[in-house]
Amino acid sequence: MQLGQVTHVIFDMDGLLLDTEGMYTVVQQKLASKFGKEFTWALKSKMMGLKAIEAARVLVSELDLEGQITPEQFLSDREEALDEMFPDAQLLPGAERLLRHLAACEVPFALATSSHLRHFNLKTTLHGDLFSLFDHRVTGDQISNGKPAPDIFLHAASLWQPPPAPSSCLVFEDAPSGVAAAKAAGMRCVMVPDSRLDRALCDGADQLLTSLESFDPEQWGLPPFPDAQPQQRPEA
Numbered sequence: 429m430q431l432g433q434v435t436h437v438i439f440d441m442d443g444l445l446l447d448t449e450g451m452y453t454v455v456q457q458k459l460a461s462k463f464g465k466e467f468t469w470a471l472k473s474k475m476m477g478l479k480a481i482e483a484a485r486v487l488v489s490e491l492d493l494e495g496q497i498t499p500e501q502f503l504s505d506r507e508e509a510l511d512e513m514f515p516d517a518q519l520l521p522g523a524e525r526l527l528r529h530l531a532a533c534e535v536p537f538a539l540a541t542s543s544h545l546r547h548f549n550l551k552t553t554l555h556g557d558l559f560s561l562f563d564h565r566v567t568g569d570q571i572s573n574g575k576p577a578p579d580i581f582l583h584a585a586s587l588w589q590p591p592p593a594p595s596s597c598l599v600f601e602d603a604p605s606g607v608a609a610a611k612a613a614g615m616r617c618v619m620v621p622d623s624r625l626d627r628a629l630c631d632g633a634d635q636l637l638t639s640l641e642s643f644d645p646e647q648w649g650l651p652p653f654p655d656a657q658p659q660q661r662p663e664a
């Protein structure tokens with residue numbers, strides 16, 4: 429089934445290409461429990477994809493921690509543990525195959541992550557070669573309004589010459605805030621959420637996949653994987 433015709437692709441990073449969301453969860457669970465609070469998936473869903481300070485504000489407010497810790501202190505308290513974990517970040521299934529395929533077919537693709545540059549560098553420690561394939565990499569510190577604002581995706585698209593129309597861009601995202609940002613930018617969006625994310629938060633995207641491994645580029649007018657079976661014609 430044809431879903432669209434795109435020419436440019438923009439990837440989110442955390443939870444989409446790299447298995448780093450679990451690292452945030454472990455560290456935040458620990459910090460929340462110090463205050464006798466529980467770090468739930470409902471709270472995580474509201475924080476995922478946001479710039480660090482925005483996510484910290486959500487946590488402090490949702491856990492009623494005002495007066496006990498500031499968002500800035502929360503970020504500083506979690507930093508050492510994250511810095512230790514990020515350099516071990518692994519790729520999620522299907523990420524490398526898709527990125528290398530797009531590169532081989534000369535499909536333009538860029539990165540748009542809410543992570544700031546220092547975290548981006550730590551998280552990609554083991555994957556420098558793969559992440560050098562992107563035409564450009566936009567990190568959260570380069571834009572003022574984070575997801576769910578459309579700015580990061582619009583900025584990523586504006587760096588191509590000539591810039592593609594938003595409707596020709598396909599965004600891959602794992603977070604509800606990221607899907608909202610892509611749609612606000614007027615782009616098409618494939619969501620690949622964690623299986624624990626509430627399905628009610630997954631209905632904004634144009635396509636919902638359980639893994640990048642099940643992405644079929646042909647459905648979006650992109651070159652097929654070399655080992656793809658020819659698309660079946662509907663029976664007459």
Ligand SMILES: O=P(O)(O)OC[C@@H](O)CO
Nearest residue numbers: 441442476477541542543
């Ligand atoms: O935009 P991404 O790459 O998901 O980064 C968000 C992450 O820093 C926290 O969820």
Ligand SMILES: [Mg+2]
Nearest residue numbers: 440442443602
């Ligand atoms: Mg993400």
